[in-house]
Amino acid sequence: MAVDILFEVRPPAAGESEALAAILAAMERHYDTAVTDDEAAAATARLLGGHAPARCLVALAAGPSPRPRFIGITLFAPLFPGTRFRDVMYLKDLFVLPEARGAGVARTLVAGVAQAAIDAGCERLEWVTDRGNALARAAYRALGATEGDRITYRIGAQGLARLAATGHAEARRPRPARCKPEE
Secondary structure, three states: OOOOOOEEEEOOOHHHHHHHHHHHHHHHHHOOOOOOHHHHHHHHHHHHOOOOOOEEEEEEEOOOOOOOOEEEEEEEEEEOOOHHHOOEEEEEEEEEOHHHOOOOHHHHHHHHHHHHHHHOOOOOEEOOOOOOOHHHHHHHHHOOOOOOOOOOOOOOHHHHHHHHHHHHHHHHOOOOOOOOOOO
């Protein structure tokens, strides 16, 4: 179903921290992650202050409003290396408010990331989605994206600490010789 909404896509401005925090929190809630106002404000400060490794584009609803109203957001960052040691742009998050879906917001946000990838000299744009998200997968195919055959792995915070501790212990532990040295 097509939705008729006027909007523009651009990076968020310094004075839009409240609207940016709101769309970031809405995105996290969509993914069933409870976030506090302080966490959303800290993420906003990192993005607006240039201290986050990711870049951001927002979709701003057009129309008279005393405060900006973001209806979509995407976060992305270059990764190195890609093929022949060229950068790859990785689209980390793409979110559109439910009431704005079907208006072309996601397509326009991804097009903005594609332009950022071209401007940065990246060889390609990559992202992941849930295997069961048929609607998103169809939308991405409509953009011209193809599905890869790689599997995504993830280690959470507790697993990171456990793995890091194990790695250091393994690096310091003497390893048994595989063969006897000649005498």
